[in-house]
Amino acid sequence: MAVVMLFGAPVGAATSMGGGSVAFPFLVLVFHRSAAIGRDFAVAVQSIGMTSAFIFLYCRRVPLQARLLFWNLVGAGLGLLAGTYWMAPRVDDVMVKLLFAGLWMSFGLLLIGKNREFSRLDSHTPMRTSLAIRFGLTIGVAGGVAAALIGGGLDMLTYAALLLMFRYDLKIAIPHAVSSMGIASVMANGLHFGFGHVSNEVLFSWMAAAPVALLAAPMGTLVLTVVPRVRMVYAVATLCMIQFCWTLYQLHPSRNGWLWVASVLCAALGAFWLMFQYGRRRSRAFTYAAAAADTLGLLQESD
Secondary structure, three states: OHHHHHHHHHHHHHHOOOOHHHHHHHHHHHOOOOHHHHHHHHHHHHHHHHHHHHHHHHHOOOOOOHHHHHHHHHHHHHHHHHHHHHHHHHOOHHHHHHHHHHHHHHHHHHHHHHHHHHHOOOEOOOOOHHHHHHHHHHHHHHHHHHHHHHOOOHHHHHHHHHHHOOOEOHHHHHHHHHHHHHHHHHHHHHHHHHOOOOOHHHHHHHHHHHHHHHHHHHHHHHHOOOOOHHHHHHHHHHHHHHHHHHHHHHHOOOHHHHHHHHHHHHHHHHHHHHHHHHHHHHHHHHHHHHHHHHHHHHHHHHO
């Protein structure tokens, strides 16, 4: 797992997917561990790696949406509590693995479909407090529940929403997603350790991989300054699709499993589509408002 995180931690920090998105499929597909072990290790290692990346970003004075980050974490705390103690014990192990595969497959399709458009976004406008509260709590709760089930998801949902709904620059969206997942992982790790839900296998794997993640994750934030973002995102999308096909091949899902995967894909892609439509309407409204303001200014000058 230390070798896995040597690759996974930089990828997670550079693409907003989190190191757990690499650790989870390796544990459950390569080492054939349960979804619970994959989830617990993903959260544990991200609490070191992504928090290290967050500290690195803070020291470099990378701009973050502070209000949004705060409400993101409030919602994530609620989602983690509900997901850890109410939902996770009731969801079948195979269904959790298929949930992970389906969510990351939908994310890969989103990246392929909108990658070039995302690379051209340049919005840096601070978010209003009321909007930050509503948006932060909603995404935080959904991402917290996902993290309680599969060890990640808050970063992916935050990243997608910031790009699709608010057209934020990648230089803001990725650091914000990394920061929110890093701090939320610390919260989730505290829940697991505090209530004794961490097995010896997860603990020893975490002890081996944590030093690697601590140093490797900040390297991911530097990768974006060297490797073109379009190529990096396409590579990550390809990995999402490979793990999806690999999961289906290994698990041989039943009819209910196929229905579950199809439901996850449709729900995730439908949510992304609604976010995109909201963002397009919002962008048009701002464009019309700016045009009207320019026209009014010209009329006042002519008078």
